Amino acid sequence: GAVVSQHPSWVICKSGTSVKIECRSLDFQATTMFWYRQFPKQSLMLMATSNEGSKATYEQGVEKDKFLINHASLTLSTLTVTSAHPEDSSFYICSASDRAPGHYNEQFFGPGTRLTVL
């Protein structure tokens, strides 16, 4: 149980276009989803936290207008990279938690999406 999927697993796009990445919890309801960004051989950087039906909470320094997050249902959150540029190329990972926010919740991670912007 507790499987999280991401789609697509990799995407290549031209500079200036927008890319949408989906994160789905397959066998549980995710009240909270997290979006991370990871550069090669580096740690995960939390970008934002989203709760179903409410606006995402962005970490300091993350542009909310550039990285649009929607958590429309308890099993789906989407990250849209708007007007992508080469510096947005990265590995994006989502995670999902299956209970209301709290300290005992475990995060289940998706397999990641490799974005390359040409």
Add this chain to the structure above:
Amino acid sequence: AQSVAQPEDQVNVAEGNPLTVKCTYSVSGNPYLFWYVQYPNRGLQFLLKYITGDNLVKGSYGFEAEFNKSQTSFHLKKPSALVSDSALYFCAVRDILSNTGKLIFGQGTTLQVKP
């Protein structure tokens, strides 16, 4: 401020030898600690967690970790390393100042197990 440190960028061990990947933490209050493993171009896989109780936590794939409150450490260990254990390992602590349950990750340690 809450933080997690993994002092070693890389750990090299020979197959069959014991391995240790170090992690220290700094939190106010009781820590909730996690270890994850990441294989190339993959997401994170959960290995084990410490919430409360026994200081020695056993996890997936034969890994274990020991919570040491006096040394504020949570080192990952395995008695006999396998080549397939070669991967990137992350220690993480729950951010108790956040009401969202977000994690604070260490910088990661690359484990290289040589045949």
